Amino acid sequence: MTIVVVGTLDTKGEEIAFARDVIEDAGAETHVVDVGVLGDPPFDPDTPATAVAEAAGTSLGALRQGGDRNGAMAAMGEGAARVVTRLHAAGRLDGVFGLGGSSNTSMAATAMRALPIGVPKLIVSTMASGDVNPYVGVSDIAMLHAVADVAGLNTVSRTVIANGARAVVGMVDGGRAVETDRPTVAITMFGVTTPCVRAAREVFETRGYETVVFHATGTGGRAMETLIREGLIDGVLDVTTTELTDELVGGVLSAGPDRLRAAGECGIPQVVVPGATDVINFGPEASVPAAFDGRRQVAHTPQVTLIRTTAKEAAAVGAEIATKLDGATGPTTVALPLDGTSKLAVAGEPFHDPTADTALFEAIRDGVGDDVDRLEVETHINDPAFARRIAETLDASLRATGAAPE
Numbered sequence: 001m002t003i004v005v006v007g008t009l010d011t012k013g014e015e016i017a018f019a020r021d022v023i024e025d026a027g028a029e030t031h032v033v034d035v036g037v038l039g040d041p042p043f044d045p046d047t048p049a050t051a052v053a054e055a056a057g058t059s060l061g062a063l064r065q066g067g068d069r070n071g072a073m074a075a076m077g078e079g080a081a082r083v084v085t086r087l088h089a090a091g092r093l094d095g096v097f098g099l100g101g102s103s104n105t106s107m108a109a110t111a112m113r114a115l116p117i118g119v120p121k122l123i124v125s126t127m128a129s130g131d132v133n134p135y136v137g138v139s140d141i142a143m144l145h146a147v148a149d150v151a152g153l154n155t156v157s158r159t160v161i162a163n164g165a166r167a168v169v170g171m172v173d174g175g176r177a178v179e180t181d182r183p184t185v186a187i188t189m190f191g192v193t194t195p196c197v198r199a200a201r202e203v204f205e206t207r208g209y210e211t212v213v214f215h216a217t218g219t220g221g222r223a224m225e226t227l228i229r230e231g232l233i234d235g236v237l238d239v240t241t242t243e244l245t246d247e248l249v250g251g252v253l254s255a256g257p258d259r260l261r262a263a264g265e266c267g268i269p270q271v272v273v274p275g276a277t278d279v280i281n282f283g284p285e286a287s288v289p290a291a292f293d294g295r296r297q298v299a300h301t302p303q304v305t306l307i308r309t310t311a312k313e314a315a316a317v318g319a320e321i322a323t324k325l326d327g328a329t330g331p332t333t334v335a336l337p338l339d340g341t342s343k344l345a346v347a348g349e350p351f352h353d354p355t356a357d358t359a360l361f362e363a364i365r366d367g368v369g370d371d372v373d374r375l376e377v378e379t380h381i382n383d384p385a386f387a388r389r390i391a392e393t394l395d396a397s398l399r400a401t402g403a404a405p406e
Helices: 009-025 049-055 060-066 069-089 102-113 155-174 191-206 219-229 242-249 262-266 311-326 354-367 384-400
Strands: 002-007 029-034 095-100 121-125 142-145 184-189 210-215 235-240 270-275 279-282 297-301 304-308 332-337 373-377
Touching: 002 009, 002 069, 002 102, 002 155, 009 029, 009 095, 009 155, 029 049, 029 069, 049 060, 049 069, 060 069, 069 102, 095 102, 095 155, 102 121, 121 155, 142 155, 184 191, 184 219, 191 210, 191 235, 191 270, 191 384, 210 219, 219 262, 235 384, 242 279, 242 311, 270 311, 270 354, 270 384, 311 332, 311 354, 332 354, 332 384, 354 373, 373 384
Parallel strands: 002 029, 002 095, 095 121, 121 142, 184 210, 184 235, 235 270, 270 332, 332 373
Antiparallel strands: 279 304, 297 304
């Protein structure tokens, strides 16, 4: 069992040495990767900073002379990512540990994000009590708040660093991956599409699949697409594509411009629904931009305000879905619930808008090519009958490609 320790030995050498000793006392071997640029390390690391810089396609001398601190950090983070990836591929990395302030955290997290989900990753960081999304992203990095600054060893820092060091050993020693031999289906969900997802999951579970549900909040969509590209997903039931709306219209839950590409590029079966595309997501009501004044809105929670798309916006989302599905290399179906794309969009609810729905559906019909199957159902998205149809459609595609349960 080997724990790779990533840190700047020139500024955090004493603390890294302490963490290394705790890890080794706990029964693991260590491999120290030095990402420091400013000076010489107090002890010899297993992978020196010179090698990390070379892995990034540069040299330590060039980084020191360049005078660009942010550029040097980015390079060393990228170099560390390549180093840990190689160590993992060679069977010489079972977990990763890092510690420090914003700079150390950034470089250690860059290295950790390059590793597959499931590899234990832990950072003791002064940044852990704030917004950790820039560090964690869609990875499974655990962050432990350092409480005091990581600047010398004292009662507080020793306690917290030791807890983190022992924790990563425990993650490796006691956290053996629980593997499954069942095909895995990824499903996207939102509060306004939950009944559909629940009914679809029942179909898949009874037929021998394992399901992984992703909350379509931007991070969820990116996480799903990452797992697809890592080969961990066999089929996708993309019920909730609301992240595309936020990307195009300016909501806060965008998953980025590459959302809805991974399954098609990887050639795995997918059924895609324009679920919750009627919704534009914002924070508290006071945070909604003035450009949306006068629009129909719903307070989903005190922290979440939803705005209804217009017909023009809905058409743009439909065209985007069609464009991305047309590039798919695997079995692809777009499924249209003609009586409403979310709980809020059905007759009698505040986002019911047949004109906008028609614009959405027409854009999809006009945009998809012959390689994309189209399933249109005269019901709303949360009708159990619709959920069964889309689940059965994906099951049929998985069976046709030999990816279904035996």
